[in-house]
Amino acid sequence: MIKRHPPAFMAFFALSLVFLLSACDANAVNCDEVRAKYQCPVQKHRLHLSFDDGVGSVTDKVLDVLKRENIKATFFVMGNKIDCAKYPSGQSAQLCKQRIDTLNRIKREGHDIGSHSYEHHRHTQLPPNVAAWNIKKSKVLLSPYFTTEPPVFRLPNGDGWFNQKDKPFVMNILKSEGFEHIGWEVTAYDWNEDFQNGDKILDNVMGQMCGNGKRGRDGVVLFHDGVHENEHEGRLFTANNLARWIPKMRCAADFQPLLHFKKNLKKK
Numbered sequence: 001m002i003k004r005h006p007p008a009f010m011a012f013f014a015l016s017l018v019f020l021l022s023a024c025d026a027n028a029v030n031c032d033e034v035r036a037k038y039q040c041p042v043q044k045h046r047l048h049l050s051f052d053d054g055v056g057s058v059t060d061k062v063l064d065v066l067k068r069e070n071i072k073a074t075f076f077v078m079g080n081k082i083d084c085a086k087y088p089s090g091q092s093a094q095l096c097k098q099r100i101d102t103l104n105r106i107k108r109e110g111h112d113i114g115s116h117s118y119e120h121h122r123h124t125q126l127p128p129n130v131a132a133w134n135i136k137k138s139k140v141l142l143s144p145y146f147t148t149e150p151p152v153f154r155l156p157n158g159d160g161w162f163n164q165k166d167k168p169f170v171m172n173i174l175k176s177e178g179f180e181h182i183g184w185e186v187t188a189y190d191w192n193e194d195f196q197n198g199d200k201i202l203d204n205v206m207g208q209m210c211g212n213g214k215r216g217r218d219g220v221v222l223f224h225d226g227v228h229e230n231e232h233e234g235r236l237f238t239a240n241n242l243a244r245w246i247p248k249m250r251c252a253a254d255f256q257p258l259l260h261f262k263k264n265l266k267k268k
């Protein structure tokens, strides 16, 4: 004889199902609301995500999110963070080895890798031979990991790029070393603690991309996965919130690989 489920159990089951469905709904992004908030145009903008100052402790977490969201990003890595010869033994050596493992994962998962120089100097303020040393040293260390031809580079603080008319020597060094400089069109300001609160960083990106009613922008977005002053620390706030921000960005953005914007680059 088939035992019938008691009505109380069935009611509990049905209630649980309703609760679960409503919880899913609460997590779903309401794109109409998002688009209205930032006055996004009907046509989606095209964005490429980039991350500077790593490799850091949170880079793997960022990679997990990008994998889930099926997004290919670019990581501009600091040479001194993967210069493991600096740390022959001890905890620093162990952490450096971990960063190399993460760097290999970045490459394996199909993202692009560029140089963010060896140390995080303002390159126009360096004597030209010291600027050249930083750029060359990063090239030697990162050569096995570059993913594009020519390899890509992003100057720390954009210094030497945005002011290249006044101080052309830094861009000239990059050119003679065979690098293509990649700037940014949209900046998250995620390094700034004033914005590490709620959705202020998302507001920065959405506001610049959608234009808040004015003409918006397509292009490369600048985020950070590392903290340049610290050997291993990562941008925790960015890594912890990226999973929540990406679906909202997607309401108004199509994510594209770097080569979509830089037609002169080839994948290695």
Ligand SMILES: [Zn+2]
Pocket (backbone or CB within 6 Å): 052, 053, 116, 120, 156, 157, 228
């Ligand atoms: Zn930087």
